[in-house]
């Protein structure tokens with residue numbers, strides 16, 4: 085019977101107890117059986133009160149189930165606190181529940197864990213009559229434990245899912261998310277509550293939805309235990325990530341769906357991609373190295389170093405095979421001794437040992453016969469270490485350096501040649517900084533290598549070159565062209581020099597300028613020679629022109645008077661000439677003779693000047709008188725040409741006397757006045773002088789044709805004429821001014837001309853103002869004084885082979901009352917000396933037959949050393965003069981003999 089009915093029956097029992105006692109007894113019997121055999125526990129208890137308050141329960145009736153479910157026996161009549169000791173403390177609510185039901189009469193159902201019994205019970209209590217309770221209970225310990233276990237496992241599950249970096253999810257069968265772990269927030273920024281209730285497809289990249297749905301269906305349909313799929317998920321901020329989804333079907337209590345985890349594999353993907361890339365690179369690298377090994381133009385060999393220090397070849401590449409004739413397979417694992425000739429093996433082993441000992445790369449050079457030719461190889465051994473730093477292998481690479489060696493040899497030769505070259509070689513970098521100079525550079529410039537390396541060649545600049553030259557220079561060489569030209573440079577000591585330079589750029593294979601090379605030659609001397617040569621050539625040409633002009637001129641100048649002399653001499657032979665005609669002809673012959681003599685005088689004068697033979701006769705000269713007689717002399721000539729000739733004295737007669745050579749001064753002024761008259765057609769010629777401190781400045785000015793600016797200097801040169809054509813209008817030899825200039829300078833002055841073409845000319849010259857008693861300037865006089873005195877009674881020997889000259893001398897000395905003895909050649913002269921001791925002096929011609937004058941003089945001096953000898957020649961050169969002096973002559977005179985000078989000289993030598 086249900087408990088409710090029982091409770092109700094109990095209520096009715098009280099009301100109808102009397103009427104239905106029998107029926108109740110029967111029914112009780114039935115209930116008794118029911119209670120006894122039911123599985124649940126049954127306990128009827130009476131409430132024990134103390135001082136009116138319920139404090140305990142006493143078992144009134146229990147069934148078998150009670151014993152089975154609690155394990156308690158013989159409980160009837162015993163208090164519950166006695167049957168289950170400690171219950172009051174552990175489960176006070178049990179007693180309280182009973183008391184409350186008794187109090188309220190309302191049945192209660194509850195679950196309780198009775199600690200002393202270690203069991204869970206589900207119990208329903210009601211009050212069958214006042215002060216009594218009935219408890220029907222069941223042992224639910226197992227269920228409770230299962231529930232607890234479930235709770236625990238759920239807790240664990242939650243805890244795990246919370247800890248997991250992967251997202252754990254649960255969906256229902258429609259794909260709606262019912263659970264999502266907190267990792268969702270970390271990965272997508274969505275909070276779990278934003279996700280729960282949504283469909284999982286809402287969080288996928290659009291293109292992923294179809295495949296995701298089909299995978300989902302498959303899992304649901306097949307009820308798959310595991311399914312893995314990679315899907316592209318969307319984060320809250322719109323970015324994506326790849327998630328590897330492990331999903332499986334689940335079914336529980338009629339509820340089905342999927343459960344799974346999402347693993348963010350973006351990072352893993354990246355790592356994977358990187359790993360693949362690295363692997364690829366590694367593979368590439370390996371292949372690359374293998375290719376290098378096989379195809380490299382170096383001979384490569386690998387040697388293993390064994391623990392005992394011996395060597396074994398591991399492998400060699402193809403070039404090494406070709407180079408050595410060894411085969412990779414044949415040498416692999418073999419020692420040098422097994423593979424190579426003993427001496428070669430010993431040598432290479434030595435190198436390997438050195439490499440091991442050094443612990444770093446070792447280099448050496450070796451020669452081999454390669455392809456039938458001797459070749460050079462540079463080998464580098466590189467030690468390879470293991471993790472503990474021990475060298476277990478050597479990798480050797482040999483490079484063919486034959487070309488390099490040959491080039492080096494060639495370079496050595498070239499370098500030696502450059503070092504020895506007499507040519508200057510300079511090499512600079514592209515900026516122009518000097519990198520190399522050869523010793524010749526130092527020799528030429530004075531700069532040492534130390535001083536110029538790193539410097540710019542501009543240190544040699546003299547500053548005398550146009551900037552444009554350097555601009556052109558740089559333009560040329562920077563364009564990669566060769567520049568050839570000249571530099572005017574300066575040495576270290578400041579000396580200027582010229583150099584001829586060839587400069588070019590060295591361009592590498594890429595077309596980049598790496599250096600500039602300059603090859604230079606000092607051409608200073610050459611240039612000077614060249615300039616001198618040009619000057620000489622020009623001078624020679626000029627001389628040639630002048631000579632031609634002079635010859636034509638002289639020829640003209642000689643022929644004209646000769647024509648007059650010979651023509652009128654011929655006419656004089658005419659028998660019937662009147663006395664007047666004769667006188668006229670003789671006068672014309674005389675004039676022509678004078679003109680001729682003047683010319684010859686000029687030539688002789690210039691010759692003397694050239695030979696340094698000019699004699700200066702310094703004497704007190706009355707300048708005013710000299711000018712006066714000059715003007716008196718030329719006035720008739722001037723008048724003839726309708727020209728005025730004026731004379732201006734700059735000093736008084738008392739002041740105007742100076743020490744000079746009056747003859748030379750007369751000749752200078754004569755030349756100038758003659759020219760003034762010659763080159764003027766009208767106007768006047770003025771002669772004058774003024775004193776300028778210690779100088780007298782003479783001037784001769786005319787109103788003639790003038791002199792072009794360009795000729796002002798050159799007219800003072802010999803044979804120079806403004807017009808030297810044969811058709812010129814004025815006679816003259818072109819010697820007058822050069823003689824005048826030479827004389828002015830000999831007398832210690834200078835001469836110049838002021839003129840303008842068509843405006844007349846003024847010749848100005850100076851002489852030292854030397855009044856007598858004042859020291860005269862240095863001059864070339866050989867005869868300075870005349871010593872008047874009679875030569876009467878003097879005997880002279882005249883050695884002369886030319887009759888005309890003999891007559892001329894005798895006539896010249898006629899007035900001196902001398903005795904003149906004759907000798908016709910040198911030998912005669914010597915004999916005459918021996919025969920005539922009265923001879924006081926000898927006039928000795930040099931050029932004579934039988935014995936010349938030098939020899940004769942020598943002989944005579946042997947006989948009479950004190951006897952003065954005057955040598956006389958047609959032309960006295962310095963050489964002849966010296967020869968004469970050597971031969972013993974005391975003095976000499978040049979022909980034509982000047983009467984006055986001859987007498988003066990004789991007097992001088994005879995001290996008379």
Ligand code: ADP
Nearest residue numbers: 759760763790799805806816817818819820821
């Ligand atoms: P020459 O008169 O015999 O030709 P010079 O040596 O005296 O030689 O003069 C040289 C040249 O100088 C002359 O030929 C003439 O051309 C020029 N010259 C000299 N004096 C004068 C002058 N007073 N006026 C113009 N030209 C002159």
